[in-house]
Amino acid sequence: MKYTKSIIALLSVIIIIFACGEDPVKVTTGTINGVVYDYSSGTTIGNANIVTQPPSSSVTSDTLTGEFKILHVEPGIYHVRAQKSGYDSAGVDISVIADDKTIADIALRVDSTFVDTTEAP
Known part of the structure; x- marks a missing residue:
């Protein structure tokens, strides 16, 4: 009887140890990072509108640094x-891979036809 309780206790501990392993959740999406x-100058441009085709959501951009990130x-x-x-x-055209970060830096050229209609103070 004492031997049976010891075996049950040992098996319980072994089951708990194996059950507490890492969660095998597989990441199925990637991330797009860019600036x-x-x-011409290489300076960053803040407040740019970032879109993807096909469309994606979760675009986060930094208004000062020009950095952006698209999650999931x-x-x-x-x-x-x-x-x-x-x-x-x-x-730019890019290829997104699951569980990976893809870089999509984008260079914009000044629009030579743009006329700034705001007046300086």
Whole structure:
């Protein structure tokens, strides 16, 4: 009887140890990181509008540094485009892989036809 209780206790401990292993959840999406910058000067451009084709959600952008991040992107081929007033829009084609970060830096050229209608103080 004492021997049976010891076996049951030992088996219980072994089951608990194996049950507490890492969760085998597989990551099925990737991330797109990038910076929008001026083609001529290399300075970053904040407040750019970032869109993807096919569309994706969760775009986070930094208004000062020009950095952006798109989370939870399904694997596949995407066209990432940046748009900003005073610049020609531009984009890059990228391939997103699950559980990986893909870089999509975008250089914008100044729009030579843009006329700033705001007056300086």
